[in-house]
Amino acid sequence: MRKVVSRDGTTIAYERLGDGPPLVLLNGAFRDHTIFDFLVPELTPHCTTYVYDRRGRGESGDSPDYAVTKEIEDLEAVIDAAGGEAVVFAGSCGANLALEAAMAGVPITKLALHEPFYRAEGYPKPPDDFMDTLRALLAHGKRDEAAEHFLANLMGLSPEVIADWRKGPLWATNEANAHTLLYDTAICGDFSVPANRLASVRTPTLVLNSDSTSDWLRAAARATAAALPNGWGMQLPGSWHRIETDILGRVLVGFTTT
Incomplete structure (x- = not known):
């Protein structure tokens, strides 16, 4: 894997594959860049894909004092390696992180999100403890x-x-x-959809959800799309918290290249 150094000195490992406009893939909880192994071949004939290990995972380094701003800087370092700006696709709490990056001014040209980990109004949040x-x-x-x-x-x-x-x-x-x-968990904040903050995001944003996902994930996707000035939602075939790979690939290629 290639390496880039984030602002705090942490080494972030990434892979670059394909040819075309840059598309950075950002994973959610538990996983490293290999979660995209089945998706990348759908993208590389049309896009230059960048997949990376978030800090603390895989071949990337870590730091003893975590902060969400450091993960934002990690993403920005990968985008720098991609030429200074890129489309970003992010899922789960990675979608929350991508939105934080967009709100911080990271040069994301377009943003595609899959079921961010917010709780829309009417859905219970995780326990206080x-x-x-x-x-x-x-x-x-x-x-x-x-x-x-x-x-x-x-x-x-x-x-x-x-x-x-x-x-x-x-x-x-x-x-x-x-x-x-x-x-x-830190990235998710209080788990509310931060509608007032999202109103500042002008990045064109596609918010995806599966047609067979949980009600709270579907509601979170819809509420996120509604809060974004240039956001819109799309429901695609799939299963719980997963969209069929070939369909997702076609949607991301079209989104990235047009």
Whole structure:
């Protein structure tokens, strides 16, 4: 992987593939750049894709004192490597991070978001002690319990679904990256849709959701699109918190190249 140095000196690892206008892909909780392995081939005939490991994951470095501004600077460093401006596609709490970057003035030409982790009006937020519990579990080395806590109390998954996830091949990655759940929680703030702040974002923004996702994720996508002056929503075929890869690829190619 290639390397770029963020403003605080942290090394951020990224891959550059394809040819065409630059498109930076930004992942959400638990994952590193490999989450896009199936999507990238749909994009590279038309776009130059940049996928990177967020700090604390994969081949990227980290710092002992986390701040959301540092992750914004990481994204900006990757965009600098892409030529100084780029389209950004981001999902889950990565979508929250991308919006924070846009509000901070990072040179994002267009923004595509997949189901940001906000709670629209009428939908309950995670418990008030969510972050404290997460921090305590990680401090005691209970990485698996921290991952389960995040999935249950933030993402709303049932015990049965989490038990199935535990049996899958990605659970080891969930545990390995569990410390970064504190970062993702910080990015989400109080989980409200920050409508007043989003009103300042003039970046053309496409907000996507799956037709089979959770009600709270669908509502968050719609509320986010409504709060953005140049935002609009689109529902696409898929499953829970996932859009069919070929369809997502075609939408992102069209969005990036026109």
